[in-house]
Amino acid sequence: MNLKKISEFLLNFKKKYIYLVMFVLISTPLILKVTQETYETKEVKSIYQRVEEIYQHNKENPEDKLALFISVDFAPSTKAECDPMMNAMLRHAFLRDIPVLGWAGVPQGIDYGLERFNTIAKEYNKKYGEDYIYLGYAYPFLQAALAFGTDVRIFASTDYYGKDTYDNYPIMEKFNNYNQLGLFTSITGTSLAEGWIQYANGLFNQDVAAGVTAVNASRLYPFLQSGQLVGMMGGLKGAAEYEQMVERLEKKEIKKDIKNYLSGLYKNYEAPEENPRKYDTSYTKTELLKSVNSRKMARQGMAAQKIAHFYVIALIIIANIGYLLKKRYESRR
Amino acid sequence: MRKYIILFLVSLLIFSVFAQETNTSDKKITPKAELVLQDRANDGGTGFTLTFKPQNKPEELKTYFLRIYKEVNGEEILIREMKVNNSGQTVRMPMSVQKANTNVIARAYYQKDGEVIEFKEKSLSTKGEWVDSARLSAFIAAILFISMIFIYVKKARSGEELFVRRIPGLGEINDAIGRATEMGKPVFYIPGTSTIRDVATLASLNILRSVGRKAAEYTTPMKVLIQRPLVLGVAQEVVQEAYMSAGRPDLYNEDDVYLAAAGQFAFASAAQGAMVREKPGAVFLLGMFWAESLLLAETANSVGAIQIAGTDATSQIPFFIAACDYTLIGEELYAASAYLSREPKLLGTLKAQDYFKGLLLIITILALFLDIVGVDIIVKYILS
Amino acid sequence: MGLLAWTTIGVILTIAIFSFLIKDNPLYKFAEHLFVGVSVGYLLVVTFTQLFIPRVYQPTKNAFNSGDVFMSIWMIVGIIIGILFLTRLTEKHNWLSRYPISITVGFYSGFAIMPSLYTRVLRQLGATVSEDGVSMINFQKIGLFFKNPSWANLYEATYGPLIVIGVLTVLIYFFFSFKNTNPVIKYTRKPAMVYMMVGFGAAFGYTFMARISLYVDRMNFIINEWWPLVRVNLF
Numbered sequence: 001m002n003l004k005k006i007s008e009f010l011l012n013f014k015k016k017y018i019y020l021v022m023f024v025l026i027s028t029p030l031i032l033k034v035t036q037e038t039y040e041t042k043e044v045k046s047i048y049q050r051v052e053e054i055y056q057h058n059k060e061n062p063e064d065k066l067a068l069f070i071s072v073d074f075a076p077s078t079k080a081e082c083d084p085m086m087n088a089m090l091r092h093a094f095l096r097d098i099p100v101l102g103w104a105g106v107p108q109g110i111d112y113g114l115e116r117f118n119t120i121a122k123e124y125n126k127k128y129g130e131d132y133i134y135l136g137y138a139y140p141f142l143q144a145a146l147a148f149g150t151d152v153r154i155f156a157s158t159d160y161y162g163k164d165t166y167d168n169y170p171i172m173e174k175f176n177n178y179n180q181l182g183l184f185t186s187i188t189g190t191s192l193a194e195g196w197i198q199y200a201n202g203l204f205n206q207d208v209a210a211g212v213t214a215v216n217a218s219r220l221y222p223f224l225q226s227g228q229l230v231g232m233m234g235g236l237k238g239a240a241e242y243e244q245m246v247e248r249l250e251k252k253e254i255k256k257d258i259k260n261y262l263s264g265l266y267k268n269y270e271a272p273e274e275n276p277r278k279y280d281t282s283y284t285k286t287e288l289l290k291s292v293n294s295r296k297m298a299r300q301g302m303a304a305q306k307i308a309h310f311y312v313i314a315l316i317i318i319a320n321i322g323y324l325l326k327k328r329y330e331s332r333r
Numbered sequence: 334m335r336k337y338i339i340l341f342l343v344s345l346l347i348f349s350v351f352a353q354e355t356n357t358s359d360k361k362i363t364p365k366a367e368l369v370l371q372d373r374a375n376d377g378g379t380g381f382t383l384t385f386k387p388q389n390k391p392e393e394l395k396t397y398f399l400r401i402y403k404e405v406n407g408e409e410i411l412i413r414e415m416k417v418n419n420s421g422q423t424v425r426m427p428m429s430v431q432k433a434n435t436n437v438i439a440r441a442y443y444q445k446d447g448e449v450i451e452f453k454e455k456s457l458s459t460k461g462e463w464v465d466s467a468r469l470s471a472f473i474a475a476i477l478f479i480s481m482i483f484i485y486v487k488k489a490r491s492g493e494e495l496f497v498r499r500i501p502g503l504g505e506i507n508d509a510i511g512r513a514t515e516m517g518k519p520v521f522y523i524p525g526t527s528t529i530r531d532v533a534t535l536a537s538l539n540i541l542r543s544v545g546r547k548a549a550e551y552t553t554p555m556k557v558l559i560q561r562p563l564v565l566g567v568a569q570e571v572v573q574e575a576y577m578s579a580g581r582p583d584l585y586n587e588d589d590v591y592l593a594a595a596g597q598f599a600f601a602s603a604a605q606g607a608m609v610r611e612k613p614g615a616v617f618l619l620g621m622f623w624a625e626s627l628l629l630a631e632t633a634n635s636v637g638a639i640q641i642a643g644t645d646a647t648s649q650i651p652f653f654i655a656a657c658d659y660t661l662i663g664e665e666l667y668a669a670s671a672y673l674s675r676e677p678k679l680l681g682t683l684k685a686q687d688y689f690k691g692l693l694l695i696i697t698i699l700a701l702f703l704d705i706v707g708v709d710i711i712v713k714y715i716l717s
Numbered sequence: 718m719g720l721l722a723w724t725t726i727g728v729i730l731t732i733a734i735f736s737f738l739i740k741d742n743p744l745y746k747f748a749e750h751l752f753v754g755v756s757v758g759y760l761l762v763v764t765f766t767q768l769f770i771p772r773v774y775q776p777t778k779n780a781f782n783s784g785d786v787f788m789s790i791w792m793i794v795g796i797i798i799g800i801l802f803l804t805r806l807t808e809k810h811n812w813l814s815r816y817p818i819s820i821t822v823g824f825y826s827g828f829a830i831m832p833s834l835y836t837r838v839l840r841q842l843g844a845t846v847s848e849d850g851v852s853m854i855n856f857q858k859i860g861l862f863f864k865n866p867s868w869a870n871l872y873e874a875t876y877g878p879l880i881v882i883g884v885l886t887v888l889i890y891f892f893f894s895f896k897n898t899n900p901v902i903k904y905t906r907k908p909a910m911v912y913m914m915v916g917f918g919a920a921f922g923y924t925f926m927a928r929i930s931l932y933v934d935r936m937n938f939i940i941n942e943w944w945p946l947v948r949v950n951l952f
Contacts, residue, residue, distance in 0.1 A: 080934030137767035214927035226844030651921035716843030
């Protein structure tokens with residue numbers, strides 16, 4: 001057995017062939033639209049349960065509701081993992097009629113976050129200013145975190161559209177302080193989640209949850225273990241888990257096919273002159289397709305992930321075998 | 334006789350009917366409830382809690398109303414109005430006003446014959462505290478730590494020898510710059526992609542001073558790529574000072590310390606492009622990095638540069654360990670800036686950190702032993 | 718049709734960036750420079766509409782309209798200090814920019830001391846000692862494992878001690894004041910390295926998933942967003 005030749009072959013695969021095989025392996029489940037169901041972990045379930053608790057509280061105390069705050073702290077560059085998380089949380093909140101407030105913690109996420117808020121709100125016939133609001137860019141971060149301790153309107157004196165938050169929006173009259181938030185969620189690809197834990201939870205004892213890219217997920221486990229985080233969605237896996245739970249809820253609540261539900265949502269709707277919605281009250285063919293697909297984005301990605309991970313494990317094993325053979329060959333020499 | 338008895342019974346019947354009707358119309362509901370306003374402790378004077386405990390039976394009085402006002406220039410302004418369904422449960426609502434020391438008035442009402450009638454009123458003036466007693470342990474720890482820093486910095490300034498063990502990887506800095514000089518290639522330095530507030534950025538800028546001085550001594554061109562505007566200003570000054578201290582202010586070119594791009598991946602693209610075009614001999618990746626770390630390390634590796642990396646971002650350390658020649662892990666980056674510069678301030682701070690860590694370690698081990706035997710005093714009052 | 722055009726441009730730019738895998742080429746350079754330029758332009762617009770208007774202009778206007786003299790003065794003083802940042806552009810007056818830099822760095826560093834210490838040090842050490850009121854070194858759980866050996870009981874019995882040992886050894890690894898020959902440093906170095914490398918390996922694996930996710934998203938964009946648009950609009 002020519003150890004040298006075998007070890008050289010195993011250690012010198014050309015990069016372009018590795019990339020090509022990776023390309024084929026990832027594209028195949030996406031073309032075939034394979035979805036991968038996943039087991040649900042405690043970290044993600046605790047966020048889901050917290051939102052359900054808010055729903056129960058709001059049901060029992062209709063005059064003293066709690067809201068959900070989603071901080072869009074990611075740029076479109078990390079939307080692969082963060083977008084499904086945000087979509088799933090927004091769907092969960094709107095399904096349960098929980099008021100939602102939001103803003104962007106990074107400049108590149110401002111318009112992107114607004115587009116997602118309006119798109120998901122459209123699926124549940126929610127009104128801007130009453131059921132949800134988007135407050136624009138939350139910078140500087142520290143002032144944003146501190147302002148919520150008294151009245152966030154001191155900081156966010158206008159919303160994204162430039163309208164005064166004091167006079168124009170019923171949702172801001174009721175929800176402008178940490179006391180009125182049931183959960184603060186930071187969806188981020190940076191370390192902003194730690195900032196929210198440090199200030200919102202550390203100074204004001206606000207319940208904080210995080211939806212982070214897999215890169216940052218390992219950093220947040222200590223905060224989960226210490227109870228400073230309610231829960232965490234880590235990477236595409238976390239997004240897939242939450243997406244799965246929300247889909248089950250949606251099937252239970254809506255009781256019909258999503259395509260039919262969305263097509264019929266604005267059939268007999270006549271837009272009033274005042275308080276126009278921030279979205280078109282109709283669905284085109286492509287919008288319907290996009291809406292339906294976006295509900296299983298993370299799980300479709302997980303199918304490709306599974307194959308890619310097995311592929312890389314195989315490559316690591318092959319490279320290690322090559323390395324061991326090379327060492328043996330060199331020691332024999 | 335019979336006639337009188339019948340008359341008596343009929344009149345009794347009539348009176349009893351009237352009596353019932355009278356009872357119904359004169360039935361008085363006395364609304365009862367406990368209304369408490371409490372100032373929230375350990376805040377800036379804007380928080381208070383309203384506690385409302387219904388004391389009527391639910392079948393007696395189904396609904397209460399609450400109105401909360403704040404006094405502004407003698408005028409009462411309604412801040413909240415709500416309906417409370419009487420389920421017998423206490424309602425507890427934390428609330429806030431915008432300014433400290435505000436007079437807050439809560440009034441409870443009930444409904445009778447379509448009219449809303451007040452039956453209870455409580456008022457409170459919100460007060461702020463100077464000290465948040467819930468965070469006293471953190472405050473004491475901060476004072477202790479800052480005192481230790483002052484003590485050790487003073488010791489370092491007085492010339493006392495403060496031992497810092499040798500950190501592997503630091504000796505390679507000179508070798509890396511030397512290698513770049515021999516190859517006739519520039520040195521690239523990226524002080525992370527975080528803000529000036531980040532400790533890793535500040536440590537990196539200290540190391541930049543040493544690297545800049547060495548590069549000036551070897552007359553090796555050095556390019557510093559920056560992502561944040563505030564860091565740019567500081568980096569330009571640091572490099573200029575480094576070149577001046579090496580006696581080569583003529584070599585300093587302000588355009589060599591430049592803002593490559595503002596966004597994360599825009600910066601990564603720009604830095605990769607610069608590395609591929611200029612092919613540096615040595616690349617220093619020291620500071621805070623995120624997803625762009627492996628992009629930068631891989632590109633530097635592909636152009637044949639020697640790489641010295643260091644970050645406290647635990648998510649990026651694995652990539653640097655895999656892709657770079659030498660890696661400073663976590664706190665070694667801070668220790669490196671003290672070790673290289675030998676500045677009394679940095680050395681003193683490092684020693685204070687070490688001894689403070691030692692103290693916390695002792696407290697933790699003590700707390701562990703006490704907790705095993707069921708005494709949680711340290712966890713309760715110091716560590717939580 | 719507009720949506721198709723923009724999505725097609727997105728696909729072209731995606732492929733242009735991926736072409737870097739083959740080699741640096743003009744298409745990649747074009748996409749890179751376009752990205753850099755658009756980022757700066759977008760940031761400029763956002764700075765005006767989402768920062769200047771709601772944080773500077775609107776609050777100042779509200780302060781003046783409400784007649785709050787104190788707040789109005791504060792806003793003007795703040796705006797002047799902020800403008801001093803721009804003096805960095807001039808050589809003669811750039812020393813003025815040191816004032817706002819010192820205020821910013823000083824305030825943020827100082828304000829972060831207590832929350833950082835509380836959140837990242839004291840609470841974390843507290844969680845190392847006990848979790849939900851139960852000690853991390855729980856002899857009852859250890860005894861339960863020996864009485865009734867199972868994977869679940871093994872996990873419960875070892876979870877706490879593993880965390881405690883890991884935290885203590887890694888903390889000692891980062892002592893720089895003791896010599897490498899000190900016995901405490903010497904004998905905790907290897908366990909600390911094992912813990913750190915296991916941790917880094919887990920982080921590496923997690924990060925690999927993140928990278929694949931980014932690639933999956935791009936492929937999803939091309940296959941499930943762009944291609945259906947092409948089919949619907951052109952075929």
